[in-house]
Amino acid sequence: MISSKTMCNLRVLTLVFFSFVVPSTGSKLLFFLVDGFRWDYFDLPGVQTDGFRRLFESGSRAEWLVPDFPTNSFPNYKTLETGLHVEQHGFVGNYMWDEAQDRHFELPLVRASSLHLDWWEAAQPFYITAQLQGIRAGLFNVRACNLSINGVAPSYCDEFLLDRKSPELRILLDTAMESLLNDTLDVAYVYHMPVDTAGHYHGPNSRELKAEVDHVNAFVTEILDKLEAHPKPDVDLIIVSDHGMASVDQTHxxxxxxxxxxxxxxxxxxxxxxxxxxxxxxxxxxxxxxxxxxxxxxxxxxxxxxxxxxxxxxxxxxxxxxxxxxxxxxxxxxxxxxxxxxxxxxxxWVGNHGFDNADVDMRAIFLAFGPHFKKNYLSPPFKNTEVYQLLCHVAGIRPRPHNGTWSEVSGMLINPHTEL
The missing domain is CATH 3.30.1360.180 (Gyrase A; domain 2)
Incomplete structure (x- = not known):
């Protein structure tokens, strides 16, 4: 059997350009990944935006985030988690076939072959790098969070459940926040799916989609309330999405x-x-x-x-x-x-993604708040390969080689450290 390391060497054919950034002393980090949240959902008529607007004023955000191609979930989860383009990290789709091994990967992760470590160890996600550096990471509702990657597992794993609705995810998000504030975790990674589901089944302008955006807005309000009420929160919040959503005509x-x-x-x-x-x-x-x-x-x-x-x-x-x-x-x-x-x-579906990442409807979001981030700062758009270095910087993780460029995102930080 070909080892994970050999597979990685065989598959990666291009050079990875990167700059090492001196990590900060490190605060706690809440990383909230909201699947399928399009960049302009804040402006949909009738949606609740008080929490979002408060976050805009209290923190930093990008005009939009450019996803990697294809603009589907797993390719972009892994780009966000590693800072690598798809052709480097190797998750080239939600469904994959390894011809050399005759092995299939399928998004539901029901097939045992989907959990083979060759897929997962081709590029190391930030939360495993954190664990290797003594930084405790917890994953909440994240697919395959129970896997040991490079022999290391997260400090905490609340496994993904397909049918989790927003009210249950609110409780999970609260648990993640408490784990940071009571110092049982240093990094909490929370995944939220209902916005994407509503976009697929009801469309990006539907009543159902707007209801899910309202839920996320309420989550943001609760997070900000909790952080601002804490005597010394020392927690940075980063909210991103993996891609946007476009309307699909069922006759097309x-x-x-x-x-x-x-x-x-x-x-x-x-x-x-x-x-x-x-x-x-x-x-x-x-x-x-x-x-x-x-x-x-x-x-x-x-x-x-x-x-x-x-x-x-x-x-x-x-x-x-x-x-x-x-x-x-x-x-x-x-x-x-x-x-x-x-x-x-x-x-x-009446809504879908996966289209050209230059398309306006595929744009994603980036929002941030906390001791590292400027207030009321609007950044020009940037690629989602840039997010990884921010995750590492605020959590004090020494980053691995990646495709990010520090100058693309350092402007939103209060005290950006110097590149090495």
Whole structure:
């Protein structure tokens, strides 16, 4: 079996450019990842924003955060956690196939192969680096937080539950806050999913979506109340999302079954905004010929043609043929039901992400508050590869090599330390 270290060396084909930043003396850190919170949800008519506006005035924020490509969950969780582009950290999708090992990764993490450490140890997340440096990290509702990575597990793990609603997540967030204020943890990482779910099933302008935004606004108010009431909180709060959300017309389906001969295909995974195809030997040209030009809203790439600006192409897990859809369209194929379920294929989601990360609807959020951050500071937009170095800086973690540039984010800090 190929070791995790060897796999990483084989897969990473580009240099990682980075600068080491002197970590601060370290405060407590609450890292709140709100899945699918689009950059302009604060401005939706009728949503509650008193907590958010208070945070804007009391802390720092970016105009928006640029997600990595593809603008799906796992690729961006790992970019936020490592500061690496997708082609470096190796989580190239929510669904992946390792051809060398004939091993599948699937977002629900039900398959045992999805928990194989080769996926997870290709790049070290900040919370494991923290543990290795004696900084206690707790993960709340974070997928696979029970895994030991590089032989180390977080100090605390409250495992992810798919059906957790906002009221239960409020209790979990309160528990995380208390663990920081009573000094049982140094870093608390909390994951929130309901905004993303509402966006998928009801759309980014729906009543249901706005209700979930209101919940997050209330969470922010409670956090600020608790921190401001504490005699010496010494806690920094960083709130981010992994990507945005776009409306999808249910009639906008691209059925590649009409063009693709499945006998030419060895493996096909994903559906919706992307499809990954491994043709049988000698069939790549034929598969490409059948799909290229099939539909005006289907974009077909050989691996070598994938755009440089996506920082996605140069990884061994990227397939020979990669498909992506124009915003608002949904790709289906004979095996798509294995990913999304047959019912969803007849009635696709009314909201989706995964589209080009340059698109306005894919933009995410970055908000911060605490002893390290300036008040009422608005930063120009930056890429989410920059977030990792901020997490490390405020928590006193010595960062690993990453794709961030310190000058992109240091302006929001009261006392930015000097680069080495």
């Amino acid at each position: 389906k691209i059925n590649i079954s009409e063009a693709l001969d499945m006998t030419d295909v060895r493996t096909i995974i994903e559906a919706g905004t992307q499809v990954y195809i491994w043709p049988h030997q000698g069939k790549e040209d034929e598969v490409y010929r059948r799909l290229h030009g099939f539909h005006e809203h289907l974009h077909v790439y050989r691996k070598r043609e994938i755009l440089d600006r996506w920082h996605f192409r140069k990884h061994a897990l990227v397939p020979p043929i990669f498909l992506t859809a124009t915003k608002g369209w949904f790709i289906i194929h004979p095996r798509a039901g294995e990913v999304y379920g047959e019912q969803l294929l007849t009635s696709p």
